[in-house]
Amino acid sequence: MIAVGVGDSVHATPTTRGAQDVTTPVPPPPLLSMRGISKNFGAVEALVGVDLDVHAHEVVALVGDNGAGKSTLAKMVAGAITPDTGLIEIDGEPTVIPTPGAAHALGVATVFQDLALCDNLDVTSNLFLGREARVGPLRDDGYMEATARRVLDSLTSRIPSVRSQLSTLSAGQRQTVAIARTLIGDPRLVVLDEPTAALSVAATAEVLTHIERLREMGLGVILISHNMMDVLAVADRIVVLRHGRNNGVFDAATTSHEQILAAITGATSRRQSRMHALR
Ligand SMILES: Nc1ncnc2c1ncn2[C@@H]1O[C@H](COP(=O)(O)OP(=O)(O)OP(=O)(O)O)[C@@H](O)[C@H]1O
């Protein structure tokens, strides 16, 4: 479901009804639209003609069995690999994302499964890794700590101190730091690859709350997960990949665990699962 918040632009197409001018709001284009995306790795067809839309204020879960192509699609959005064929649009504009730097410039931030954090550094240093704020030649620690605190608070994080060394944090808290790190770049779209894998029930609940906060902030979120409970709890739409192809798009509010599993395992064909599809 797409919630258009106050201040969001709504394109309006003027129409006429009798003598009166009436404006019919046309929804804005998706934040991200991918069409007909294909990628081969040698003889392996990792993705074949895949479509994916993500809107602002929306959490889209990307699910599928091992090797279904989820991470490959995420890496394309992150600029880590490029499609062989297909179209990517951001805000309705055809776009290429040839490098991670290009993705960053487009407002895309990604948390990969390995998190890429440094155990020997504190929370603030991890958030600003590789992009430290400076005043002249000196690190601006005051600014960075205040920003770190603000970003963690915006996620309703329970990390007690931004000076804690990462090695002292739990797996859930590390995931929080990795998500908070994406917000330093002021992104519009956040991609999370298996953020709750290997987390306790309590830590998972906390990460899901962070994801809801990202949506409330107006961001688009792609959530890759194997956990159907998580997906149904937090996603607006669920996009199923199977053997590198779309196998259904579901409204999380009206879809059961079993329906999603059937699409993942191939118990329902693409045609059947599209009966439940939103678009
Ligand atoms: N760099 C690569 N070189 C060769 N094959 C690759 C490469 N990256 C992915 N693949 C293959 O592409 C297919 C899709 O892989 P991908 O990692 O996208 O799947 P996934 O859905 O993320 O799976 P998982 O749930 O196991 O993380 C798999 O068959 C995988 O082996």
Ligand SMILES: [Mg+2]
């Ligand atoms: Mg993967």
